[in-house]
Amino acid sequence: MPWQPPTWEEIVREHSARVYRLAYRLTGNKQDAEDLTQETFIRVFRSLSSYTPGTFEGWLHRITTNLFLDGARRKKRIRMEAMGDDDGHVADTGDFGRPERGYEHANLDQDVQKALDALRPEYRAAVVLCDIEGLSYEEIAVTLGVKLGTVRSRIHRARAQLRDALEHLAPTRGGA
Template sequence: MDPRNHAGAGEGDGEADAAVEGVPTWDQIVERHSDRVYRLAYRLTGNRPDAEDLTQEVFVRVFRSLDTYTPGTFEGWLHRITTNLFLDQARRKQRIRFDALSDERAHRLRSSAPSPDAAYADQTFDDDIERALATLPPDFRAAVVLCDVEGLAYEEIAEILDTKLGTVRSRIHRGRAMLRSALAHRAPAPGRARYSGPRVPDGGLTGLTGQATAT
């Protein structure tokens, strides 16, 4: 569904004005950023239907807000809209569903020409990690995903979440600790050398894939 169908006649002029002023039009925004927004939406919501709904809401919000957009980091603006809409929805639902990431969904998350930013989101997490992420409170989960999947700096996350830098650091630290606790059963048994699958290092999720442990 085209978000422009939700807009009134006056709102339609915003796209033309945006193009004149050098701000991308809605069509250009969708073409350039839909994959990025969907990847973030999927990591936050944990399942395809909710990710698709969230992505749709993001672009509705973008279309309605183009005339008020202040030139700056456009990707940061999209991160802020996506994350805040997710947190609003999560607080209303009071729970988060997080389905296992299937091969089909993983394929959809990948753009045709992955950028360095997309490389973070294209990591394939197995069922254990998906379930562990599902246990995090929404605020913690948003901070961990923005840091360890999107690769944003703490300062950027603080701006997106409109919270103090110390709070962001605390949420990421505690969120990672929760993940390590949830994945403790994957630690190798004493005296045995085996592949135990990904674990959560102190540095977060970015080093998860392909790790092996041995005694």
């Protein structure tokens, strides 16, 4: 019997929380995460007939991450043309989406999310896929369409930048 793709309802029910979580970590705020999640499922809907059986979750990660990176490049280009150096970014301190995701979102400290937001998009994507989503370096390379060495380099640089950005939170040694 040939492979039958899952129904649209099954895809949304089974994968929407995972896609939203990844989108939130990549974008850093609820509104952009919702938009990215919606764009991802639109792309999935349009491309489902051409999907070749494999790791469906990997395919979703790849679509979500590529849409994020495309959007980040587009925003950078628009910002450079229209706004100069001021990107007008305002940190989102509102709620974190639906209640079932509240604990998870609330437990990624605002300082950590702010530090993630400060990373270049390609570094942020690599470190989020590795350290938050739990993908292997090999899976990240496939998802991002880059070489394994590039993944290692991006994750190393991202972690170094995160360490620098978050060092003020580390307890001081030897008392004040």
